[in-house]
Amino acid sequence: MSFGGRFADSLVVEQLDKLSVSFLVDDLEIRRGGVAANISFGLGKLGLRPVLVGAVGEDFADYRSWLERHGVDCSHVRVSESKHTARFVCTTDTTMAQFASFYPGAMSEARLIELGPIVASVGTPSYVLIGADDPDGMLRHTEECRQRGFPFIADPSQQLAFGEGDLIRQLVDGAAILFSNEYESHLIEQKTGWSAEEILDRIGTQVTTLGKDGVRITRKGEEPVELPACRGVAAVEPTGVGDAFRAAFLAAVAWGLPFERAAQVGCTLAAYVVETVGTQEYSFTPDQFIGRLRDSYGDEAAADVAPFLS
Template sequence: MQIYISGSLAFDRIMTFPDKFSNHILPDKIHILNVSFLVNGLVERFGGTAGNIAYNLSLLGEKSTILSQVGKDFGPYDERLQQHGIAVDGIRTIEQEFTAGCYITTDMSDNQINGFNPGAMKYPCQYDMSRIDPAEAIGLIAPGNIHDMVDHPKYYREHGIPYIFDPGQQIPALSGDQLNEAIDGAEILIVNDYELEMIKKSTGLSKADIVGKVAYLITTLGEKGSVVTTVDDETAIGVVPAREVLDPTGAGDAFRAGLLKGLAMGKTVAEACKLGATCATYAVEFKGTQEHSFTLEEFTARYESVFGPLT
């Protein structure tokens, strides 16, 4: 199975302020806020929805092609992707822009001040979709460029290519009509429970209406697992306990990678979600979305400790 992942590629630049923001912000002067925080260093990590999913898939022994856009500073990330066997021919470089970047400053109370520069993500990836073989491919549309999130589902649907629609944090940027069209005919719609409510509000659709438009609705519930819903039934999927929860960021992308791995193995959607749950637990045990790693033997043992034999 050829896996195509539409979504973002980004640098996460993380800074720590060795104090509390509240000690330096005057509540009665908030209307003329002018502050400067001296941080004690900066850590740069690779991220973005497409990058995170592709990275986890590489750990699971699956190759994928990223459909995205990056800027003039992408070199180190490009090398990393290729080292993991991830195809980069679907990535468009916008020379006058920087790669999307999230700038995160965290204080000693775990409060955060974030700034996000979309950079190259403002532009569509312009991949030649005719290169995709409908007989062997599956697409996943994760949060990224809005044009791609509207155009790629349409192409997949018109050419009989199964796809997973994963609108995530871009739901507010999509109109109700755009969401409705992208959902209609998707093999899988994957959202968390809050995102499902946002889609219902934006589109005017009920949960039953949504389930009628897709083959499967997967609703992730964090530490409570996930639920797979079809027009006929609903299946609850458990979790794989984490040894230590350090950072939940990236767990959703890891779950999606495990889901894709299961589908590539010929598993049912419910069975594939169990691989997703296993992959997600590795992500939460490390700070950063691509800092964890595992062997297939370790992954299988951990899966089987909860769900039984992986055949």
């Protein structure tokens, strides 16, 4: 929601302990979101059929229909009998100050989901990406991946700010891939007490997004590889950009492409999202996507990816 004035004009500092204010907002926009849903949507747009795992409320029906129309398997989503789907509600004034609330709702039931029966139904996963979720659910799914031998991707993102070192160490240790942005990579080091080298000792590959500067891929015993962001990006709104990068990166890995090429594919999809308001409102044709990839990364990159989008 957008408020046409300034929150500060309605606040009396000496009376904040008795705060009771109401703002007449100018508009209301309801946008689809959620880390797992955003990533799954992107994978579906690129022709894969990801399996979405999470907990939602009975209000999920319309969202389910949207995701399924875009190639996402929602048959293993848990529907809560008592809580609504998690949501973030935010009001912004003309100075970009915000009042916001996050309602976790059904997300707290993610800890009740077992991966074993899902895998028995859909087949052994290439990867299980464990994104920001109910912390107990994240721990359960990470540990189950270790026990059952499922390769997992650690992507704790928003939970890093709230999680303690012990939680983060358990979520990261043994991951095939660790995703983060540059700030989060330093936060992981700070909270775990591990150096960058010690983190690499415990994971396969670290993929760090660098915003407008692209992405860095780091492997133990190798020099880091930095790849530039997509060219000619007209940034509008950044929400969901990291999720889009992850989706396209994983799609390219599923196609059998090397990580460096996967990062270029990820940056290309991220460009579409940053140029759009909303996390799942972007669109493109295969030819448009390949053309944009070619403009930024050359003919060889386009030739490698084109067979999977035709």
